[in-house]
Amino acid sequence: MIDVPAISVQRTATIRDALLKLDQAAFGMLLVLEPDGTFERTVTDGDIRRLLLQGCGMDDSLKRLPKIKSFVLEDGYTQESALALMNKCVINHLPVIDAQRRVIKVLDRKELDEKILLSTPHMGSWEREFVDEAFKTNWIAPLGPNVDAFEREVAEYVGIDHAAALTSGTAAIHLALIMLGVRAGDTVFCSSLTFAASANPIAYQGAEPVFIDSEPESWNMSPVALENAFQYAIANGKKPKAVIVVNLYGQSADIDSIADICKRYDVPIVEDAAESLGARYKGKASGSFGVMGVYSFNGNKIITTSGGGMLVSDNEEFIRQARFLSTQARDPALHYEHTQIGYNYRMSNILAGVGRGQIRVLNERVASRRRVNERYREGLLGCEQLTWMPEPEWSYSTHWLTACTVTSTKSGLNSLDIIKKLAGDHIEARPVWKPMHMQPVFRQCRSFNHGDHSVSQTLFEDGICLPSGSNMTDAQQDRIIDAIKKIVAES
Numbered sequence: 001m002i003d004v005p006a007i008s009v010q011r012t013a014t015i016r017d018a019l020l021k022l023d024q025a026a027f028g029m030l031l032v033l034e035p036d037g038t039f040e041r042t043v044t045d046g047d048i049r050r051l052l053l054q055g056c057g058m059d060d061s062l063k064r065l066p067k068i069k070s071f072v073l074e075d076g077y078t079q080e081s082a083l084a085l086m087n088k089c090v091i092n093h094l095p096v097i098d099a100q101r102r103v104i105k106v107l108d109r110k111e112l113d114e115k116i117l118l119s120t121p122h123m124g125s126w127e128r129e130f131v132d133e134a135f136k137t138n139w140i141a142p143l144g145p146n147v148d149a150f151e152r153e154v155a156e157y158v159g160i161d162h163a164a165a166l167t168s169g170t171a172a173i174h175l176a177l178i179m180l181g182v183r184a185g186d187t188v189f190c191s192s193l194t195f196a197a198s199a200n201p202i203a204y205q206g207a208e209p210v211f212i213d214s215e216p217e218s219w220n221m222s223p224v225a226l227e228n229a230f231q232y233a234i235a236n237g238k239k240p241k242a243v244i245v246v247n248l249y250g251q252s253a254d255i256d257s258i259a260d261i262c263k264r265y266d267v268p269i270v271e272d273a274a275e276s277l278g279a280r281y282k283g284k285a286s287g288s289f290g291v292m293g294v295y296s297f298n299g300n301k302i303i304t305t306s307g308g309g310m311l312v313s314d315n316e317e318f319i320r321q322a323r324f325l326s327t328q329a330r331d332p333a334l335h336y337e338h339t340q341i342g343y344n345y346r347m348s349n350i351l352a353g354v355g356r357g358q359i360r361v362l363n364e365r366v367a368s369r370r371r372v373n374e375r376y377r378e379g380l381l382g383c384e385q386l387t388w389m390p391e392p393e394w395s396y397s398t399h400w401l402t403a404c405t406v407t408s409t410k411s412g413l414n415s416l417d418i419i420k421k422l423a424g425d426h427i428e429a430r431p432v433w434k435p436m437h438m439q440p441v442f443r444q445c446r447s448f449n450h451g452d453h454s455v456s457q458t459l460f461e462d463g464i465c466l467p468s469g470s471n472m473t474d475a476q477q478d479r480i481i482d483a484i485k486k487i488v489a490e491s
């Protein structure tokens with residue numbers, strides 16, 4: 001932030017004073033104020049140079065500066081309108097004045113240009129060492145020591161016996177379904193409130209997804225809706241082959257209640273923990289509850305390999321099979337022999353090196369994201385229209401994304417208005433996932449609600465995800481908090 005008094009002068013100041021101030025502020029511009037403190041015009045290095053060339057001395061005052069009308073912004077501007085004016089006038093700084101023409105602040109193009117994104121990669125200090133090691137040993141391909149080590153390290157972190165490093169979380173879900181025997185004509189239950197990658201692999205297998213609503217307590221799979229879905233399935237003689245339980249935005253689903261139901265119907269759980277690596281349910285790692293668990297290292301996730309995923313299981317056979325299927329299903333033979341359809345889903349040794357660096361800072365990343373969540377809640381305490389995604393007492397969420405819902409204000413301000421206004425301030429906020437049962441591509445699929453209406457639909461309609469990166473600075477977050485306060489206050 002630019003210190004306004006440090007760059008303010010009056011016309012009584014000498015050229016020497018003005019040059020000293022310009023020199024100290026190292027900003028290239030001063031504000032000329034009227035005797036009553038209101039804004040008159042700006043003055044630059046160039047303006048002073050011209051005064052000197054006109055014959056003024058160092059001890060002459062600024063009285064001979066011509067009267068001009070400098071460009072200013074009035075309070076209530078957006079980042080976009082400010083940038084547009086700067087571009088139009090080809091300037092890099094703009095004073096912002098209040099109704100009394102007093103300068104509140106001066107905008108700097110460098111700060112305005114900065115976009116705050118939802119969740120960006122955050123590298124630590126180890127990644128390059130592991131990647132360099134791969135280069136030094138020319139272990140670029142095939143599979144190698146980084147892959148083996150990364151699998152061990154993730155398995156150890158989450159307390160699961162075995163892990164297979166893959167090209168993506170989606171690939172991990174796909175292989176899990178293949179190994180559970182999901183094929184054309186089968187059904188698979190899946191959380192509705194999720195990213196499409198949770199459900200797409202069901203379709204890859206030619207099977208039918210059945211979507212299960214959220215419960216309000218955790219925003220994750222509703223045990224009530226799940227029970228209803230099972231009863232319908234049994235009554236119609238078609239038990240699902242698997243249940244994909246998604247852990248949303250870094251928070252585990254209520255796994256015990258869900259697992260009880262699945263156990264009763266004897267159907268295996270695949271835990272989609274793509275968004276919840278580092279989270280815990282009743283003290284145990286998220287992703288470790290199903291017969292198989294899935295993590296993602298996509299660029300926006302809490303740790304990233306730029307793209308990648310991991311399938312984990314206590315069942316060694318599943319993981320052995322996943323490694324086999326993900327490397328084109330090559331049978332042991334000197335020539336190339338295949339008895340099954342295979343896939344090219346294995347993680348490279350280079351990317352696994354990035355992952356090894358990232359897993360070392362995972363706990364720090366979790367702490368940072370939790371802190372971001374805490375700062376939002378504190379900073380926006382007065383905004384009663386916002387209701388934060390709850391964190392039940394059994395949950396230790398990573399708050400991969402901080403999410404809230406907006407109760408429409410009297411003036412009708414809703415979540416989309418806030419998202420659009422934040423975009424005007426170069427802040428990327430997003431709606432909550434659009435539930436799968438509302439997606440055109442899945443419109444023919446059956447879905448089950450938590451109660452008499454769809455909780456996930458309401459969360460989508462009212463929900464916002466705020467920028468939550470572990471590398472976001474306090475100043476950036478304060479900018480977001482101020483912007484939201486302003487939007488809500490003006491509504």
Ligand SMILES: *Cc1c(COP(=O)(O)O)cnc(C)c1O
Binds near residue numbers: 309
């Ligand atoms: C990101 C994500 C995936 C897919 O992971 P990729 O590594 O991008 O394939 C699956 N499910 C959920 C809930 C996700 O957020």
